[in-house]
Amino acid sequence: DSGVTQTPKHLITATGQRVTLRCSPRSGDLSVYWYQQSLDQGLQFLIQYYNGEERAKGNILERFSAQQFPDLHSELNLSSLELGDSALYFCASSPGLGNTEAFFGQGTRLTVV
Amino acid sequence: GQNIDQPTEMTATEGAIVQINCTYQTSGFNGLFWYQQHAGEAPTFLSYNVLDGLEEKGRFSSFLSRSKGYSYLLLKELQMKDSASYLCAVRLSAGFSGGYNKLIFGAGTRLAVHP
Numbered sequence: 612d613s614g615v616t617q618t619p620k621h622l623i624t625a626t627g628q629r630v631t632l633r634c635s636p637r638s639g640d641l642s643v644y645w646y647q648q649s650l651d652q653g654l655q656f657l658i659q660y661y662n663g664e665e666r667a668k669g670n671i672l673e674r675f676s677a678q679q680f681p682d683l684h685s686e687l688n689l690s691s692l693e694l695g696d697s698a699l700y701f702c703a704s705s706p707g708l709g710n711t712e713a714f715f716g717q718g719t720r721l722t723v724v
Numbered sequence: 725g726q727n728i729d730q731p732t733e734m735t736a737t738e739g740a741i742v743q744i745n746c747t748y749q750t751s752g753f754n755g756l757f758w759y760q761q762h763a764g765e766a767p768t769f770l771s772y773n774v775l776d777g778l779e780e781k782g783r784f785s786s787f788l789s790r791s792k793g794y795s796y797l798l799l800k801e802l803q804m805k806d807s808a809s810y811l812c813a814v815r816l817s818a819g820f821s822g823g824y825n826k827l828i829f830g831a832g833t834r835l836a837v838h839p
Contacts, residue, residue, distance in 0.1 A: 653831035667826045715766040
């Protein structure tokens with residue numbers, strides 16, 4: 612158990628809908644990262660937050676947004692969902708701004724039908 | 725741009741040694757990580773190199789050559805449970821990624837260990 616908690620584990624929704632994925636980082640970790648992993652694909656970096664502020668952005672679509680709250684949990688919002696958004700979404704956390712390894716949650720499997 | 729290359733698939737025999745290579749071309753470099761990922765599960769940290777040379781950790785070792793943009797993960801005394809994907813990831817230095825470190829991953833190498 613990495614100490615990073617993601618909910619829900621599985622999510623099935625229809626095209627055009629909006630969903631929110633939640634991540635609670637390890638106790639004491641200030642950085643949260645979101646990654647997308649499509650079938651047989653590598654981990655694609657989406658976005659990083661540190662202590663409530665956005666710090667780095669990757670290949671995140673405009674339909675996607677994220678935030679980190681004062682209690683350090685983070686949410687990834689996906690809207691106007693398309694079939695191609697079906698993927699595993701991982702959250703990871705680390706104590707600082709990337710000076711150590713990141714610990715990954717178990718992921719949320721999103722299926723868009 | 726950022727580019728990380730690994731072989732897509734490898735096979736090996738239980739008890740043997742296997743080397744998984746990773747080459748990278750990135751704007752800025754501040755460390756290389758190896759993660760293991762079983763299908764449908766979270767990646768788990770294996771090793772970290774920031775200086776040239778070999779880091780050994782039990783059955784796993786990782787090597788880095790920054791001048792060549794090259795790393796490898798060496799797995800010894802292979803066990804069936806080592807069948808998984810192995811992900812090479814580069815941490816970009818802050819100056820090249822908007823002021824903060826960013827970890828980017830290769831597509832992973834799927835290792836199948838056979839009896």
